Amino acid sequence: MFSAYVLKTLLLLSLSTAVHAGSCDLPDAAVLHSVKRVIDADTLELADGQRVRLIGVDAPELGYRGQADEPFAREGKQALEEQLRHVGWQLWVASGEDAQDRYGRLLADLFLPDQRSLQAWLLEQGWVMQVHVPPNLRYADCYRVAEASARKARLGIWSLPAYEPGIASTQIPEGTRGAVILHGAVVRIGQSQANIWLNLEGGVAIQIPRDALHRFSEPLEDLQGQTLRVRGWLIPEETRHHQWRIRVEDGRALERL
Structure with a gap:
């Protein structure tokens, strides 16, 4: 368990609606499956051949085609394999509201046989970080609390500066890929017909769709000049205004520092 101080800190930093510890209770619609193999710490293959991408988390990337593993990618995969061996390679699978990603993988919340998330x-x-991809936010508050304990103890990925405090928006390393945590000051706020844009120092634009604004409790115009920590997928995009873009559709992906 973690202290009331950690919970209070999360409440103060959040740009989302008030955080409740929530619960990761097994839903009635969950189905028990056998697991064939672990692909990495956020992707599995079931015995029936279906690949499953875990909702709400992102793991460091394993190296392919000559690339090196990202730190803790191999350890996270091995830890998940050991956990599944311990429970006989059985998991409860609960499909998300959005049940399939663009690669055809099942999007699901998974539970051990004893119904733990x-x-x-x-x-x-500390093997994965939380990510927020609507509409699959059923356990977002529960996952946030779980991550907070690993962050406080600097477990796994949270022992790395790239995660805690994150990458400076002015110093993004060449070759950065996948989901990241960045921090930087908001130097400009822009608007378009479909989006609000929070432009960070260093040429990073946070794209917030207008149709997602109901998931942000704090007025975005109040963030001018503030330093933020943002998590999401970093997309290279060379334009007149910025070199990088992160799409954020839930206020829990932003923290005011």
Whole structure:
């Protein structure tokens, strides 16, 4: 367990609606499956051949085609394999509201046979970071609390500066890929017909769709000049105004520093 101080800190930093510890209770619609193999710490293959991408978390990337593994990618995969061996390679699978990604993988919240959340376990161990992809936010508050304990203890990925405090928006390393945590000052706020744009120093634009504004409790115009920490997928995009873009559709992906 973690202290009331950690919970209070999360409440103060959040740009989302008030955080409740929530619960990761097994839903009635969950189905018990056998697991064939672990692909990495956020992707599995079931015995029936279906690949499953875990909702709400992102793991460091394993190296392919001559690339090196990202730190803790191999350790996270091995820890998940050991956990599944311990429970006989069985998991409860609960499909998300959006049940399939663009690669055809099933999007699901997973549970161990004793009904404990697999995502929460991975977050508590520091093998993965939380991500927020609507509409699959059913356990977002529960996952946030699980991650907070690993962050406080500097477990796994949270022992790395790239995660805590994150990458400076002015010093993004060449070759950065996948989900990241960045921090930087808001130097400009722009608007278009479909989006609000928070432009960070260093040429990073946070794209917030207008149709997602109901998931942000704080007025975005109040963030001018503030330093933020943002998490999401970093997309290279050379334009007149910025070199990088991160799309954010939930206020829990932003923290005011």
